[in-house]
Amino acid sequence: MRKGIGVVMLGIFLLGGSWAGAAPAQDKKSTEPASRQNLIKEVRHQLLLLPYYSVFDNLSFRIDRDTVTLEGQVVRPTLKSDAESAVKSIEGVSAVVNNIEVLPVSPMDDSVRRAVYRALYGDSVLSKYAYSSVASIHIIVNNGNVTLEGVVDSESDKNLANLRANAVPNVFSVKNNLTVAGGSK
Numbered sequence: 001m002r003k004g005i006g007v008v009m010l011g012i013f014l015l016g017g018s019w020a021g022a023a024p025a026q027d028k029k030s031t032e033p034a035s036r037q038n039l040i041k042e043v044r045h046q047l048l049l050l051p052y053y054s055v056f057d058n059l060s061f062r063i064d065r066d067t068v069t070l071e072g073q074v075v076r077p078t079l080k081s082d083a084e085s086a087v088k089s090i091e092g093v094s095a096v097v098n099n100i101e102v103l104p105v106s107p108m109d110d111s112v113r114r115a116v117y118r119a120l121y122g123d124s125v126l127s128k129y130a131y132s133s134v135a136s137i138h139i140i141v142n143n144g145n146v147t148l149e150g151v152v153d154s155e156s157d158k159n160l161a162n163l164r165a166n167a168v169p170n171v172f173s174v175k176n177n178l179t180v181a182g183g184s185k
Contacts, residue, residue: 036063039092043068046086048134052079055135056113058149059083059100066094073101073140073147075113109141112170116146119164126161137161137178144172151179 040063047059057079059072068087074080080100087096103109116139121130129136129152140147146165152158162176 039063042090043087046090047083050079050082050086052076055138058138058140066092068093069097069099071099073103075103077102103142108170112144113139113141115168116165119168120161123164126157144170146171147175147177149177151181153181155180
């Protein structure tokens with residue numbers, strides 16, 4: 001990745017308030033200008049404040065100089081436009097490229113979302129990930145295919161989340177993109 005581009009995963013929020021997507025960048029933190037660090041913090045903050053951002057959405061962004069590229073998946077089309085508006089209003093941002101995908105409306109996907117949520121957060125081991133203001137395991141469902149995004153404390157929690165999601169009826173596949181805090185994918 002060339003210098004000047006940073007990736008911060010919004011949907012990956014640790015209980016302690018740090019970002020897993022920012023962990024690799026922390027090595028570069030001392031070499032990045034303070035204004036860039038502030039811009040990353042402010043974009044992250046504005047996206048977290050979006051009123052309808054939930055466990056069923058996944059937002060991420062990339063910064064290249066003064067251009068912010070938004071990525072991820074959302075259930076509500078208004079969240080896509082709200083995210084763009086929030087980031088456009090930040091001082092130092094001259095352009096926003098909105099590549100956020102709006103997931104298709106589907107009653108079946110809605111029922112799968114709820115069932116996977118209950119399977120994950122109803123588990124006594126995984127329930128701890130629901131206690132922050134934005135849960136650290138995000139559940140993205142697109143046409144019966146589930147993607148898990150976020151950060152967990154251990155490889156065993158990652159595997160357990162995968163098992164719980166795979167056990168839900170009407171789930172066609174599970175892609176486990178969970179990251180182990182302090183480790184690798």
